[in-house]
Structures are given as structure tokens and as C-alpha cells.
Amino acid sequence: MLMRKSIETSYGTWESNFDEFPKYITALQASNPDTVVKWFHKPNDSSNVATFKYIFWAFGPDIDAFRLCGPVIFVDGCHMKGSYKGKLLVVVTKDANNNILHVAYVVVDEDSSHSWCWFLYQLRHFVAQDRKLCVISNRHQGIINAIENLQEWEEPLAYHRFCLRHIRSNFMKRYKNFSLKKLCWTIGSTTLKRKFVTNMREWCLLYDENRRWGILTTNISESMNNALRGARHLSIRACIDLTFNKTVQLFRKHSNVAMNCNIPLPSCMWHLFCNWDTRAQNHNLTKRLQNCYKVMDKWHRRKYEFVHYFQQTCTCGKWQIERLSCSHALSVFLYKGDNPLSIVNNVYQSISKASYF
Numbered sequence: 362m363l364m365r366k367s368i369e370t371s372y373g374t375w376e377s378n379f380d381e382f383p384k385y386i387t388a389l390q391a392s393n394p395d396t397v398v399k400w401f402h403k404p405n406d407s408s409n410v411a412t413f414k415y416i417f418w419a420f421g422p423d424i425d426a427f428r429l430c431g432p433v434i435f436v437d438g439c440h441m442k443g444s445y446k447g448k449l450l451v452v453v454t455k456d457a458n459n460n461i462l463h464v465a466y467v468v469v470d471e472d473s474s475h476s477w478c479w480f481l482y483q484l485r486h487f488v489a490q491d492r493k494l495c496v497i498s499n500r501h502q503g504i505i506n507a508i509e510n511l512q513e514w515e516e517p518l519a520y521h522r523f524c525l526r527h528i529r530s531n532f533m534k535r536y537k538n539f540s541l542k543k544l545c546w547t548i549g550s551t552t553l554k555r556k557f558v559t560n561m562r563e564w565c566l567l568y569d570e571n572r573r574w575g576i577l578t579t580n581i582s583e584s585m586n587n588a589l590r591g592a593r594h595l596s597i598r599a600c601i602d603l604t605f606n607k608t609v610q611l612f613r614k615h616s617n618v619a620m621n622c623n624i625p626l627p628s629c630m631w632h633l634f635c636n637w638d639t640r641a642q643n644h645n646l647t648k649r650l651q652n653c654y655k656v657m658d659k660w661h662r663r664k665y666e667f668v669h670y671f672q673q674t675c676t677c678g679k680w681q682i683e684r685l686s687c688s689h690a691l692s693v694f695l696y697k698g699d700n701p702l703s704i705v706n707n708v709y710q711s712i713s714k715a716s717y718f
């Protein structure tokens with residue numbers, strides 16, 4: 362009750378929130394160009410007053426930044442706790458330095474196929490537009506139905522993949538066996554054919570056709586949920602304000618890092634690149650066919666992979682999945698005297714990351 366009183370003191374009552382809402386949205390959009398806010402009222406409402414059912418919002422700066430991030434989004438939701446017993450659904454992505462970027466939000470009165478369809482329709486038309494995306498989520502029936510039924514989210518415009526951690530936890534609930542749980546992760550996360558077990562194709566990274574950029578779980582949207590936990594108790598205006606303030610905080614924090622970045626890749630990618638570069642020093646290679654190289658580990662000659670230089674693929678799978686040269690590819694670049702940074706995906710370039718702030 363105390364919490365409700367203090368929220369009402371700052372943001373007005375839950376009822377007045379709805380009355381003032383159009384004015385609030387106009388002001389929000391005026392000060393943040395390209396911000397999208399859409400709402401849907403209950404159909405067949407007998408009263409003269411339209412009753413709110415869903416509301417979708419995405420801030421202009423987040424939409425711009427999203428265009429420069431990799432094409433993988435994570436969707437998840439949490440229950441609201443205040444007077445409004447709905448659900449807050451969020452879409453997030455990762456930037457080149459593995460930071461969360463908020464893409465869009467929706468508050469819905471119930472977690473259903475209809476609400477997911479409405480949300481994904483707004484997301485496609487007002488944020489993602491014609492961009493090809495991979496959607497990673499848990500196996501919630503609402504989102505599965507929505508993606509299956511919406512033309513805008515059909516392949517090749519969108520690919521739906523499940524979060525491996527959720528699959529592993531469902532697997533554990535059913536089989537209650539720790540070695541099977543471990544095997545589930547090993548199979549799901551392998552990029553190597555020799556580790557693949559045929560009847561588990563559905564959630565194996567190896568047969569993912571490189572859609573999910575090596576990302577296996579929705580952990581990122583769950584950390585987002587933790588950050589938004591406070592929003593669940595709030596009135597709708599306070600909830601939008603909170604997501605806006607979180608966005609401003611994240612932009613401030615990450616823009617400082619991006620502006621002061623004096624290495625060729627964002628720090629987390631640069632760290633990975635340097636690691637693989639060190640490993641490349643321990644590889645020997647022999648040329649096979651034209652532009653195909655067999656790359657062997659100096660100390661374990663039975664460990665080897667094949668790099669197809671012009672196709673930008675390696676049999677270890679990492680080059681094509683993560684879009685960053687693996688240690689085997691780096692040893693070929695070294696051998697040829699080419700600069701591996703010249704073909705790094707735009708998404709990972711420091712300059713591209715800095716440009717969205």
C-alpha cells in the first residue's frame with residue numbers, strides 16, 4: 362500500500378494515468394523523434410470509454426541503434442504486479458560489445474497467441490521493417506503460434522530458435538538425469554559434425570544454418586527482466602518512464618566506452634580475437650585444393666580442421682557462425698599475409714558501434 366501511495370504521488374493514480382496518457386505520449390514523441398507508441402483497445406466494449414488492452418512502445422534512439430546490431434533478437438516477458446495485472450514483454454538484442462540494447466516493449470492484459478501476434482506485428486512494421494531476423498525465445502505456445510501465423514515472421518524474413526537453457530531445463534524435468542542434462546548442452550552447443558547426434562537436429566547449433574550467430578540462450582533478456590523488475594509494480598506511465606530512464610542510462614554508459622575505444626574491435630570481441638590469434642601461432646597448415654587449407658594443431662597432429670578461404674568457412678564452424686575469424690582461419694591469414702580485420706563483419710567494427718551514439 363505504501364509503495365502504491367508513493368507511486369501515485371510521483372505519477373498520479375492508475376486511473377488518471379489513462380486519462381493523461383495521450384498528452385504524455387505526444388510529449389514523449391515530441392522530445393524523442395521516431396519513438397513509436399501504439400495501443401489496442403478492447404473490441405466490443407459496451408461502455409463509451411475505450412478500455413486499454415495492449416500498449417507497445419519503442420524509443421527512437423533504440424530503433425536507430427538496433428539497425429547497427431547483429432540480426433538476432435531475444436524475446437521474453439514478466440508479470441506485472443500493480444493494479445494492472447498484465448504482462449510486460451520485452452525485445453532485446455546484443456550490441457557488438459555484448460551489451461544489452463532494448464529494442465521494444467509491450468504491456469498486454471494476458472499472455473496469449475493474440476497478444477504475441479499483435480506485439481510481433483507492431484515490431485515488424487514499426488521497428489524491424491524488412492530486416493531478416495533470428496528470434497530466440499523459450500518454447501511459449503503464444504510466441505510459437507504467433508510466428509507460425511504471421512506472414513511477416515515467415516522464413517526467410519525470420520527464423521525462430523529456442524533458448525537452449527530452457528530446452529535443457531525441460532529435458533531435465535522430464536528425464537531427471539544429470540548426465541543426459543550435460544549431453545543435451547554438449548549436443549545443442551556443438552559446432553562440430555563429429556559431436557553431432559542425428560536425432561537431435563532441431564536444437565543443435567551445427568544445423569542452425571548460422572542464423573543465431575552462436576547465441577544459445579535468452580539469458581540476455583532475463584538479465585533485462587531483472588533490470589526491469591521494478592517496472593512490474595508501476596502504473597503504465599511510470600513503467601514507460603522507467604524503461605526510458607534505463608535506456609538513457611545504458612546509452613550514457615556504453616557511449617563513453619565506445620567513444621574511448623582505441624582498439625580495432627569492441628573490447629569483448631577484441632579479447633576473443635586476440636585469444637584466437639595466440640592459438641593460431643600453434644597451428645601448422647598445408648595447402649590442399651585451391652584456397653582450401655588443412656590446419657593442424659602443432660601438438661596434437663590428429664586435431665585438424667579445413668579452412669575454405671574464399672567461402673569464409675572452417676570445419677570447426679566458428680568462422681561462419683560467429684562472423685569472426687577462428688584460430689584456423691587466422692593461421693591462413695598469417696600464411697597469406699592478409700589482414701584478418703579487413704573482413705570482420707560490420708556489426709563488430711568499433712567505428713560502427715560508436716556511430717549509433
Ligand SMILES: [Zn+2]
Pocket residue numbers: 666675676677678679680687688689690
Ligand atoms: Zn576453425
